[in-house]
Amino acid sequence: MLRAAELVAGVIEGGNLTDAFERMLEAHRDWPESTRGAVRDLAWTTLRDFGRGDAVLDRLLHSPPPTLVQALLLVAVQRLSQRPAQAHTAVDQAVQAVATAMPGLKGMVNGVLRNALRQQSEWAGWIGASRVSAHAYPAWWIERIRASLPEQWEAVLAVGNQRPPMALRVNLRRCTLEAARAELAAAGIEAKRLGDATLLLAQPVAVARLPGYAEGRVSVQDAGAQQAARLLAPRDGERVLDACAAPGGKTAHLLESADVELLALELEPQRAQRIGANLERLGLRAEIRVADCCDLRSWWDGRPFDRILADVPCSASGVVRRHPDIKWLRRDEDIAGFAKQQRRIVDALWQTLAPGGTMLYVTCSVFEQENAAQIARFLDRHADAECVPIHAASDCQLLPDAEHDGFYFARLRKQA
Incomplete structure (x- = not known):
């Protein structure tokens, strides 16, 4: 949780998320793929929820905490909303994380998150009170989309808050689409055909698991980009x-x-x-x-x-x-x-x-x-x-x- 919070804090301070994550992976080459994926998922999901965590924390904080603690609280709130059955584990992890980074604020983080849990039934109302937190976008962004796409703006905003799909481009110079699809199936990876050279995976997987990737038979590329x-x-x-x-x-x-x-x-x-x-x-x-x-x-x-x-x-x-x-x-x-x-x-x-x-x-x-x-x-x-x-x-x-x-x-x- 602390590593994800460090990524979120970097963005709050104006940094690029992808660059920061690559630097983090370089510094932690011993991380297994599961750890890399967990840190990435938690940071990316927290940042997709623009304004929503703030809508909750604004009701619970008396003054703004240091940026890293603010980021840690945002990550914790996101985890609480996504996995309510693991709420107490998430609170404990957040408290342990702040104890490592800023031990003097351990009690504050513990109190804020436990207070948040007691009032979790109120969250939907807090988030829905503002269009920014309701849609999870800055106000100017919402207005641009509404003006350009008056009939589709809500759907476009909603899709942008979801996890992205993973598509493959088959290199037809080296492989047929059906042969690539069969290789994926043999590896337990489900995919459907979108075009003559495009496969859409049912679930994203690590690139290292893709048969034929290292040999140049397939590449990861969004279907729209293709x-x-x-x-x-x-x-x-x-x-x-x-x-x-x-x-x-x-x-x-x-x-x-x-x-x-x-x-x-x-x-x-x-x-x-x-x-x-x-x-x-x-x-x-x-x-x-x-x-x-x-x-x-x-x-x-x-x-x-x-x-x-x-x-x-x-x-x-x-x-x-x-x-x-x-x-x-x-x-x-x-x-x-x-x-x-x-x-x-x-x-x-x-x-x-x-x-x-x-x-x-x-x-x-x-x-x-x-x-x-x-x-x-x-x-x-x-x-x-x-x-x-x-x-x-x-x-x-x-x-x-x-x-x-x-x-x-x-x-x-x-x-x-």
């Missing part, structure tokens, strides 16, 4: 650019789809290394360069690309259940900043696209300002651009559900 390579649809012999490529899942999918000459760009050196590792496992090759895709002089040789994947930085609002720290870290004004960055990227990349070529604009966002509104402004600026329909519509807003995350796709063709 749409990118299919929509860009590269052909043998074409020159393809993956402009914001790390960690390399979409890069690999493009290379599995066709024999192309592919350049993968990534701004951060460490993330660029992950692209190479992914491609090596799959037996694929691409040119990988560390560069700012907007600075054409630093990487472009003047030869145009037939197809460009512009998977641009965004709010990640469509994958919030995988990255719940963004509820705590994002601010309303950040969205305009992302939109400005996206505009710079697509305007720069458009210069490198060959006449008749295709650029696929992708975000993992459900905010309109980053998606349809961004593309509308792009078309106003570029008279030589036209939208190529996706499923009989001008674009595609894929909303998160039980099978996939939330993504936006717009396919743009440069007129010859």
